[in-house]
Amino acid sequence: MLFFGVLFISCIWIMPVCGALESTVEQEHVSVKEGQTAVLLCTVKELGTRMVVWRKVGSDFPLTIGQYVYVGDVRFAVSANGPDWDLMINNVKNSDAGKYTCEKSAKTPSIVKIVTLEVTQQAALESTVEQEHISVKEGQTAVLPCSMKELGTRTVGWRKVGTDFPLTVGQFVYVADERLAVSANGPDWDLIIKSAKNSDAGKYTCEISAKTPSMVKIVTLEVTEVTQQADLNITGTKFVPQYGNINLTCKTGGGHTAPTHVDWFFNGQKIRSSNSFWNGRLSIISWQELHTRSYTSNLEISNSRMDDAGIYVCRSSDLNIGSIKVQVLRIKSTPVATTSIPAATTQLNGNSDKPNQGNTENENANDTLSSENISEEMMRATQLEFYREQILTDRKRRQMMDTEKEFYEAMIRFLQQREEEDKK
Template sequence: MADDLVGWIVLSLTILRKGAFALEPSFDVPVINITVVVGKTAILPCSVEFLGEHKVVWTDEFSTLLTFDINRIIDDDRIGIDRPYNKDWNLIIHDVRVKDRGRYICQINTHPIKTKPVELNVLVPPQILNENDDGSRREILSKEGETVNVICNVSGIPPPSVKWYRRPLEDTLGSKKERIVSELDRPKDRQREPCIYTVHDEPGIGMEGEILVIHNVSRYCDGIYQCVASNDVPPAVEMETAVFVEFQPEVNLINKRISQEKGKETILLCEITAFPQALSYWMYHGQEVVSSERFKVDIYPEGKAHTITLSLRITNISEIDFGEYECFASNKLGRDRESMVLNELRKMKVNKQTTPAVVPPTTRSRQIVGLVATYRPTHARDEGESYKGLVKDFQQVENGCQSLNEKRTITAITLFFALLLTSYQFLNQGGLPTIELVLQGFKMSSIRSSVHPKDLNQPWGTILKPEYGLGHQKMTDYEIDQTVDRLYKIPATKERVYERPGKKMTEEEIAEMLQRLTKAPVEKIPDSDRRVTKSTYNEMGVVSSYAWKGYN
């Protein structure tokens, strides 16, 4: 019995050694694709279970033998086997190139052969092909009206997209850079493009493409055009192209007329926009003005592109310097000129004498009675009429004095009788004078006026020099506010509500009115047959009228 057990053990060991019950090798990692950026290291995985005495081989899509077991067969030191674990047979490729992309196959020499494919994808960042070798920007020179093609050839995997931007020539920092978009994609708060752009002859799909076409180019289309290429593989690349547009000069004068006194100094300014800038100068009486002791010509650039300012400084101006000056500019495309006039400025003689004014009164509830006496000869009136006029005048003074305080009343009456007694002294000279009394009321203000007397207690009638001259009265802050409010406020318009007078017409009245209005008119008798010979209206100038006869 013991001999049989030993025999079974020996037989089992023999079978196991011969591989009768050995497991077949297999791949434990599913099929995957590997993506790597050019220049990096790629690892293609391949893990095998129960390899036993079998061997692992790597080949490419053209069946080129790369490795056998752990040995490299191909003559490329960038390729090798990476085995972090015993079951791993990974293919490693250093410094991946574009030509390395494709399918790689991991094989086991079983019968039949077992294989596992791995796809290697290589990404390439965008690259501009027509860029200058030194990295400087390209330049394009054109004339107004021509068509300009701005080219930006790019390559990369996947194919990159190209977007266009534009900024002014004077913007060196790129702070005013704007993306060029089609009219359909233009934001509402952005102005229209000064130029017409197309890409691939399709202006409505957005400004993305390798060739930007500028149609009918003008001076407003010049600038620095920047193309930016990207394909989600960093870094993005860009290239700048400067577009210069030639055009004839334009002369613009800041002032068309200027005045200055003799012996003084003045500066004439002229703004010239042109490309290229060629010839610019000032002319006077058909001759070019050159720099001298009294004349100095300067040129300095402006902040705008292709714009300069031509200045002419004239010192110690004399009589011969007044007249018309011309600013002239020209280049190979044309010329332009503008003229301005330098006039003599004469000082006006100012009359410093001002009419004196009376110290204005104040607005308190006080009235002053002014008495004016005039004398007429005795033959104008008799004594009775003079006496009646004298009594009447006295009553006017008495009535006017009733509204005054006691002090002013006594003063006015005293003044009246003084004048009365004075007039009777002329009786021996041939007659009784007639006295006319004139009451004059003056409203007096407690607010100081524009005269500003130093002492408010000065006698009435003091003559002072006005501060603001004749015709001016300084307004107070309150008066200014009231005037502004009155002028600023728009008066509200009142809506007129129309109401038909009388009661509503009945249907019978409406029918009767229609019949009367639609009835054929009776032939009217001419006015010559209706002339009114006797009438109460003749005094009013009415001779013949339908209205007075009742026909209308």
């Protein structure tokens, strides 16, 4: 390694010798703009078993030895093709400016060429080239347009400012990102970025390859975040028989955060348990699930009435709304006859075994006797008969109601099935 530093040390301490040296070797001046790729050319003939070394004047160590990059900077590379050993510097920075030497390795290294690299600042560059601003939403496809005239045999390259390597060279995608592509159509060389992400935002340069790459256009890509809209779904009983229970469930979620609450409305009015209309028939149970960022609320109305039919609306804290129409089906029932026991009256033929004798008015008067003239056993028998009739009447009414309830439940199932078939 000692011989690599011989010339450098001598050039520091013996400045007149270096000055004489520079006048005897080939020199070149290369000017690139900040963020572009600098190509420092060097042709070495009759190299034999020796190696080509690139060095930046003023540094302690060589940059490259053969094709091996000696410094820990991924922006540097050597393109070796026959006698050509060109030094490539990607994404050039201001600190890269200076003099570079191309040398043959030997006991006394010989300088083949000196290249002076000039780096133009990006601010000055942007004022001289065409610029465009593109804005897309996250997930959309971004098209960065660039039109090249008189391209000839040169190629078009796309680069993102601030990265070490080009994105594309011609139609070849240089980076391992299948979202990127180049659409080449005549003079148009547009960069396509599918499913744009926030990390894709930034400045992109469209360049023509050459010894000194020339920038044609700067495109600033803006990627805006899409506000994720939460979903809201309301399900439950659309048809319910009178005196049955209305059961509705509202579930909302899918947004960036879970909703904090939901409100229920009936025919445009907010449902409150304190409202006498519900008369203790209302139950609302709600819960939040943070891991799924969702919120669920269950509304139950027991012993439904005909005026419970209408539109029920669920509204989440992030103002998503869902609605459902509930119909209450009337159940017809036979009213129970309210039979009262007469003042314990009954028809008897008197207390004698003999038929009554006398006028008709007396006989009619004896047909209806007060409870005072009826024995306790007769009174009990009369009451038992009354209760038996009541039980029979109630049983008939319940049987009728059960039959009608089964009918209406069957009707509800039929309507729900038809509704599902219509959706299909």
